[in-house]
Amino acid sequence: MKRFNEKQILGLITSKLGNTGLEPLFGKDDISVISLEKIIKKPNKNCYLSATCDMLVEHTDVPPRMTFKQIARKSLVSCLSDLGAKGIRPMVALVSLGIPLSLSKGDVRGLINGFTLTSREFGFFIIGGDINQSKELVIDCCMLGFSNNNLNIPRRNGAIVGDYVIVSGPFGYSSAGLKILLNDSKTPNNLFKKKSIESILNPLPQIKFGLKLSKYLSSSIDSSDGLAASLYELAKESKVNMLIHRDKIPIPPELNKFSILNNLGLDDLIFYGGEEYHIIGTIPKKNIIKVNYLVKKYCLDFFIIGRVVSGIGKVFVTYPNEQKRLLKNKGFIHLT
Numbered sequence: 001m002k003r004f005n006e007k008q009i010l011g012l013i014t015s016k017l018g019n020t021g022l023e024p025l026f027g028k029d030d031i032s033v034i035s036l037e038k039i040i041k042k043p044n045k046n047c048y049l050s051a052t053c054d055m056l057v058e059h060t061d062v063p064p065r066m067t068f069k070q071i072a073r074k075s076l077v078s079c080l081s082d083l084g085a086k087g088i089r090p091m092v093a094l095v096s097l098g099i100p101l102s103l104s105k106g107d108v109r110g111l112i113n114g115f116t117l118t119s120r121e122f123g124f125f126i127i128g129g130d131i132n133q134s135k136e137l138v139i140d141c142c143m144l145g146f147s148n149n150n151l152n153i154p155r156r157n158g159a160i161v162g163d164y165v166i167v168s169g170p171f172g173y174s175s176a177g178l179k180i181l182l183n184d185s186k187t188p189n190n191l192f193k194k195k196s197i198e199s200i201l202n203p204l205p206q207i208k209f210g211l212k213l214s215k216y217l218s219s220s221i222d223s224s225d226g227l228a229a230s231l232y233e234l235a236k237e238s239k240v241n242m243l244i245h246r247d248k249i250p251i252p253p254e255l256n257k258f259s260i261l262n263n264l265g266l267d268d269l270i271f272y273g274g275e276e277y278h279i280i281g282t283i284p285k286k287n288i289i290k291v292n293y294l295v296k297k298y299c300l301d302f303f304i305i306g307r308v309v310s311g312i313g314k315v316f317v318t319y320p321n322e323q324k325r326l327l328k329n330k331g332f333i334h335l336t
Contacts, residue, residue: 216294
């Protein structure tokens with residue numbers, strides 16, 4: 001890489017992240033060994049380690065206009081969202097970089113600033129990683145969190161007939177944002193355009209929602225692969241069907257106009273957009289009163305969009321004054 005070698009990058013990372021108290025930090029040894037007492041104030045025998053990983057590849061995951069700081073954020077948000085959907089607080093991360101020769105010092109500083117700001121925003125430590133040369137930018141993140149009760153972590157296979165299907169926010173902004181960035185699509189107004197682009201360039205994982213509500217959910221998943229694919233994943237793993245009410249799904253008020261302006265299917269924008277990073281889950285009826293109380297207490301977005309019914313892993317959508325339709329099991333397709 002131009003004017004920057006591996007040791008210099010390691011030095012810059014260390015100087016930016018500072019001394020976290022978790023030793024060794026980047027580059028000081030081949031492994032990172034940390035005390036749980038540094039992370040968990042009162043560790044006990046019921047403390048469970050949770051881990052997830054995700055890889056960002058430049059040509060499939062980085063849309064136009066995304067800065068290097070935003071690229072770094074996105075590479076971490078994917079893991080944050082996975083842990084958040086299970087109600088697990090992120091604690092530490094290992095971040096490995098494949099850096100092409102074309103990157104400048106300013107580009108590398110942008111990445112490091114993104115890692116630093118995101119780790120501070122969500123309260124976790126970056127404790128290690130690896131750096132190598134590659135043909136394009138690649139960022140691999142492995143993130144760890146801890147839970148005090150393994151039984152309270154909602155799985156994908158826990159949905160039961162009679163449960164409500166819930167989501168943590170609106171669908172459609174990210175679909176529109178990608179269309180705008182890739183195709184310069186027409187927009188109804190500047191505010192919609194700004195929100196749509198922001199949802200892509202600075203995605204927001206629903207950590208607070210997961211931490212406060214996950215123990216009341218019977219199943220959960222994040223929506224990074226799209227609403228349809230995520231619903232199908234829960235239905236198939238739980239061996240149930242889901243009946244979704246199309247008019248109950250929260251969407252931006254301008255999304256229909258956006259779809260008309262650009263000759264796009266409204267349902268395609270809602271169900272197959274992906275990368276919203278919302279939480280999709282199911283909740284037993286007995287937990288609704290408690291959850292509604294917490295939603296108001298913590299000012300959370302919370303929407304009931306359907307019910308779990310008996311079946312073998314299919315998802316149906318009902319429309320006003322129409323019979324139900326089988327939803328296509330199709331997920332978000334990455335950039336090509």
